[in-house]
Amino acid sequence: MDPKIKSAYLAPEGLLEPLLKEVDGIVSVHDRLILSSKPFIDAHWAQNIWENPITLSIDSINDAAKKLKGIQRNWCLYSFTLHRRAKLIEEKLNSSKPRPTPFPSPLPTQGTGSWCLLDENTLLASSDCSSPFPNGEPFFIEDKKGPPNRAYLKLYEALTLAGKTPKAGEFCIDIGGSPGGWAWVIQKCGADVLSVDRSPLDEKISRLKGVSFEKRDAFSLLPEEFEKEGKKVDWFFSDVICYPEKLYDWLAVWIDSGICKNFICTIKFKGEPEPEIIKKFAAIENSKVVHLFHNKNELTFIKPGNVR
Ligand SMILES: C[S@@+](CC[C@H](N)C(=O)[O-])C[C@H]1O[C@@H](n2cnc3c(N)ncnc32)[C@H](O)[C@@H]1O
Structure with missing residues (x-):
C-alpha cells in the first residue's frame, strides 16, 4: 500500500467520527480502523493506537504466522477483509485467549500486538500498541448482584489504567454518584465514600458500611468545606452529567486547592464533542484523557497522584 502507513487507530464502536477529526494524514479507513501516513499522536478517541506498524509480505498462512511469531508471542487480529484467511x-x-480478569488486577505485563490483513499477501502489524488490552477491550469478571448498574465496569477500567485504587483509611467523594455503581467499587476497595447527587442512592448501596450520601447540587461542593474541617480528600470521582466547560471550571478549583491528588472524571458530550475543551482537560499536568472501552459518548479524565 502506498504511501507508507506510519500509524493506525482503532475507533470505539459507533464513534469513528470524532477520531477521524483528530487524526491527520488519513490514507484509508477500514470499518473502525484508520490508517495514517503520519507518526502516531495520542488521539483521545482511539480505543487502541498502533504506534509503529510494519507492513509484511506473506506468501501463505504459515508464512504469516511464522513472521508474526518471530516478532512476539501475543497477537490480536482486527479483521476487516479476507476474514477466512485472517482467521486461519x-x-x-x-x-492465548483473553479471559475475564478479577478486579483489581495489575495491567497485563506482556503487551498484545495488533495485526490485520491489508490484502491476500500483505499484513499490517504493530507490537507497539497504546492499550494493554487486545483491541483495547478489557474484560472483567462481572458482578450481577452487588452493583445497581453497569457503571462499575467503567470505574474498574479507569482504576486499572490508573494503576492504583482507593485504599482502606482513604476518603473519597463521588459526585453524581447515584444509583451507586461507583460507590460500590470504592467501598469494595475498602475506602470511605461520600456520594453526592440530586437523586438518592440505591438502598442496598446506602446501607453499605463506609458509604454516606448528601442530596445536593454537585457544583455547590467546594474544597473549602473540607479544608475548614481539616479533612483530607484522597480521591475525587465525578460521573455527573453536565457540560464539559462547567466540569472543567469546577474541577480546576479542586485541583488548584491541592486538597486532593487523585481524580477520575467522565467528560460527557451531547452530540459532537468540542475539541477545544478536550485540549483544556488534556493540558492539566500529569493527566490523561482517554476513551475507555466502557465509555459511550464521553471521555475519561484520569489524574492519579503517580501518573507518569
Ligand atoms: C451517569 S449518572 C451516575 C452514575 C453513577 N456514577 C453510578 O455509578 O451509579 C449521572 C448522575 O449525575 C446526577 N446529576 C446530574 N446533575 C447533577 C447535579 N447538578 N448535582 C448532582 N447530581 C447531578 C444525576 O442525578 C445522575 O444520578
Missing part, C-alpha cells in the same frame, strides 16, 4: 492465520498463531 489467527488459529496458527495460537495466541
Whole structure:
C-alpha cells in the first residue's frame, strides 16, 4: 500500500467520527480502523493506537504466522477483509485467549500486538500498541448482584489504567454518584465514600458500611468545606452529567486547592464533542484523557497522584 502507513487507530464502536477529526494524514479507513501516513499522536478517541506498524509480505498462512511469531508471542487480529484467511492465520498463531480478569488486577505485563490483513499477501502489524488490552477491550469478571448498574465496569477500567485504587483509611467523594455503581467499587476497595447527587442512592448501596450520601447540587461542593474541617480528600470521582466547560471550571478549583491528588472524571458530550475543551482537560499536568472501552459518548479524565 502506498504511501507508507506510519500509524493506525482503532475507533470505539459507533464513534469513528470524532477520531477521524483528530487524526491527520488519513490514507484509508477500514470499518473502525484508520490508517495514517503520519507518526502516531495520542488521539483521545482511539480505543487502541498502533504506534509503529510494519507492513509484511506473506506468501501463505504459515508464512504469516511464522513472521508474526518471530516478532512476539501475543497477537490480536482486527479483521476487516479476507476474514477466512485472517482467521486461519489467527488459529496458527495460537495466541492465548483473553479471559475475564478479577478486579483489581495489575495491567497485563506482556503487551498484545495488533495485526490485520491489508490484502491476500500483505499484513499490517504493530507490537507497539497504546492499550494493554487486545483491541483495547478489557474484560472483567462481572458482578450481577452487588452493583445497581453497569457503571462499575467503567470505574474498574479507569482504576486499572490508573494503576492504583482507593485504599482502606482513604476518603473519597463521588459526585453524581447515584444509583451507586461507583460507590460500590470504592467501598469494595475498602475506602470511605461520600456520594453526592440530586437523586438518592440505591438502598442496598446506602446501607453499605463506609458509604454516606448528601442530596445536593454537585457544583455547590467546594474544597473549602473540607479544608475548614481539616479533612483530607484522597480521591475525587465525578460521573455527573453536565457540560464539559462547567466540569472543567469546577474541577480546576479542586485541583488548584491541592486538597486532593487523585481524580477520575467522565467528560460527557451531547452530540459532537468540542475539541477545544478536550485540549483544556488534556493540558492539566500529569493527566490523561482517554476513551475507555466502557465509555459511550464521553471521555475519561484520569489524574492519579503517580501518573507518569
Ligand atoms: C451517569 S449518572 C451516575 C452514575 C453513577 N456514577 C453510578 O455509578 O451509579 C449521572 C448522575 O449525575 C446526577 N446529576 C446530574 N446533575 C447533577 C447535579 N447538578 N448535582 C448532582 N447530581 C447531578 C444525576 O442525578 C445522575 O444520578
